[in-house]
Amino acid sequence: MRSTRPMAIVEPMIVPRIAPHVRMRYDAARGQHVLLSPERIVVVNETATAVLELCDGTRSVEEIVTELRARYDEVSEDDVRHLLDELKAKHCVEVTDG
Amino acid sequence: MDSPYGLLAELTYACPLQCAYCSNPLALDEYREELTTQEWQRVITEAAELGVLQLHLSGGEPLQRRDIVELVQTASDLGLYTNLITSAIGLSERRAEQLREAGLDHVQISIQADQQNLSDQIAGVRSFERKREAANLVRRLGWPITLNVVLHQQNLDHIAGILEMAEDMGADRIELANTQYYGWAGLNRSGLMPSREQLRHAEEVVREARERVGDRMEIIYVIPDYYSRYPKPCMDGWASRQFTVTPNGDALPCPAAQSLPLPKANVREHSVAWIWQDSPLFNEYRGTDWMPEPCQSCDRKELDFGGCRCQAFALTGDASRTDPVCHLSPDHGLVETVVAEANDPARPSGATLTPRPHPRRLQPRTVTVPLTTAETSAPTSL
Ligand code: SF4
Ligand code: SF4
Numbered sequence: 031m032r033s034t035r036p037m038a039i040v041e042p043m044i045v046p047r048i049a050p051h052v053r054m055r056y057d058a059a060r061g062q063h064v065l066l067s068p069e070r071i072v073v074v075n076e077t078a079t080a081v082l083e084l085c086d087g088t089r090s091v092e093e094i095v096t097e098l099r100a101r102y103d104e105v106s107e108d109d110v111r112h113l114l115d116e117l118k119a120k121h122c123v124e125v126t127d128g
Numbered sequence: 129m130d131s132p133y134g135l136l137a138e139l140t141y142a143c144p145l146q147c148a149y150c151s152n153p154l155a156l157d158e159y160r161e162e163l164t165t166q167e168w169q170r171v172i173t174e175a176a177e178l179g180v181l182q183l184h185l186s187g188g189e190p191l192q193r194r195d196i197v198e199l200v201q202t203a204s205d206l207g208l209y210t211n212l213i214t215s216a217i218g219l220s221e222r223r224a225e226q227l228r229e230a231g232l233d234h235v236q237i238s239i240q241a242d243q244q245n246l247s248d249q250i251a252g253v254r255s256f257e258r259k260r261e262a263a264n265l266v267r268r269l270g271w272p273i274t275l276n277v278v279l280h281q282q283n284l285d286h287i288a289g290i291l292e293m294a295e296d297m298g299a300d301r302i303e304l305a306n307t308q309y310y311g312w313a314g315l316n317r318s319g320l321m322p323s324r325e326q327l328r329h330a331e332e333v334v335r336e337a338r339e340r341v342g343d344r345m346e347i348i349y350v351i352p353d354y355y356s357r358y359p360k361p362c363m364d365g366w367a368s369r370q371f372t373v374t375p376n377g378d379a380l381p382c383p384a385a386q387s388l389p390l391p392k393a394n395v396r397e398h399s400v401a402w403i404w405q406d407s408p409l410f411n412e413y414r415g416t417d418w419m420p421e422p423c424q425s426c427d428r429k430e431l432d433f434g435g436c437r438c439q440a441f442a443l444t445g446d447a448s449r450t451d452p453v454c455h456l457s458p459d460h461g462l463v464e465t466v467v468a469e470a471n472d473p474a475r476p477s478g479a480t481l482t483p484r485p486h487p488r489r490l491q492p493r494t495v496t497v498p499l500t501t502a503e504t505s506a507p508t509s510l
Binding site for chain 1: 131133178179181182184207209211233234236270271272274300301303343346348
């Protein structure tokens, strides 16, 4: 059953972190990063891994994008926000107002 | 064939509670010879080597095992995500701190209802207050709180109260799971089966609660499959993503599969890798080749895998049939009959349920006194 609430948009000033019941690790057997929670395993690609590694509860979305831009050529803020929105809807990521 | 992602370790069937909805097997005494600490450590290690990422520690009551902290330590040293599924009885402050220290990732506390008398009545023992205290303890130690409530005829009408209680307790997540009719729950099915009206009301309450609480609390609602058109995708397919090991070391593709007339696969005799890849038990219903009609030519066969083998067996006596929950199953009438009985206006209210008994148990690591010695030391004054 999906909620009918409008999807919360992750704003640039908001501070995301991996939810307390979720842990990210490298799955050596399958060569991929995963987010682990009791009921779910979410496979995250390389880009998402780079974003999540910066979601430590201190950096805002804007700061995360800035850091990513220092490392990678093309970083779209929209993509980062979209990814965080998706992970938030899966209760893998939580946000607080910056 | 992919390797498994999850292991459900049923450490012991000993439990201080006596829930009539318990899915533990009826023949509890057959599981008395529990795996030792070293055996569990080997199983956990082999599982991790095979690709397992999540370890669910369950039972019975897993805290009845004195080596629970050691086992959590082993798993977290291997990088596994560890989840303790507990009634919270036995979660003392010291124990909880040790578990936290050992790296336990998550605790799931089961509660039976929102009121002390009803909760204690369903559990068969006074336990409600201790569960509330345990939830506070869990929060204090920095774990998120996940509550787990199994729903059935006797507590379904309390669902609004249950959700309110969860909010008051500051739960981060609540799992509301309708009873699955295995083991003791199967025996008690007629008393536990909710009515259509109860379910309709419950779903409405859940929908409203989700809108009200938003992101504050995640509400997971597991629908009752007897009332669904399609079966649940049991275990995401037989021996596809996870497996269970019972207290005596039997490995199972589905936690209820001990009931099936198939050859056993025990971790005392075989490696976890062999069991997963090569054992006849794990290969019996793997993939889709084994499927009968109507599943074989159905376009949902990769979605629900024909439902649950154990449910097919329990209802038809043949584990290879389409899960009778599916409205396309030729055996669906069996489910319709049960549902009709549950909705019969003449249904007696307040059915008597058979509580799950406390199993006799041989504690691992305890030296068993040979029978002859015990006999000779017995009083001989007769
Ligand atoms: S369902 Fe109840 S009796 Fe069964 S193991 Fe869980 S707490 Fe114990
Ligand atoms: S016929 Fe089989 S595959 Fe199709 S929906 Fe029913 S159970 Fe699923």
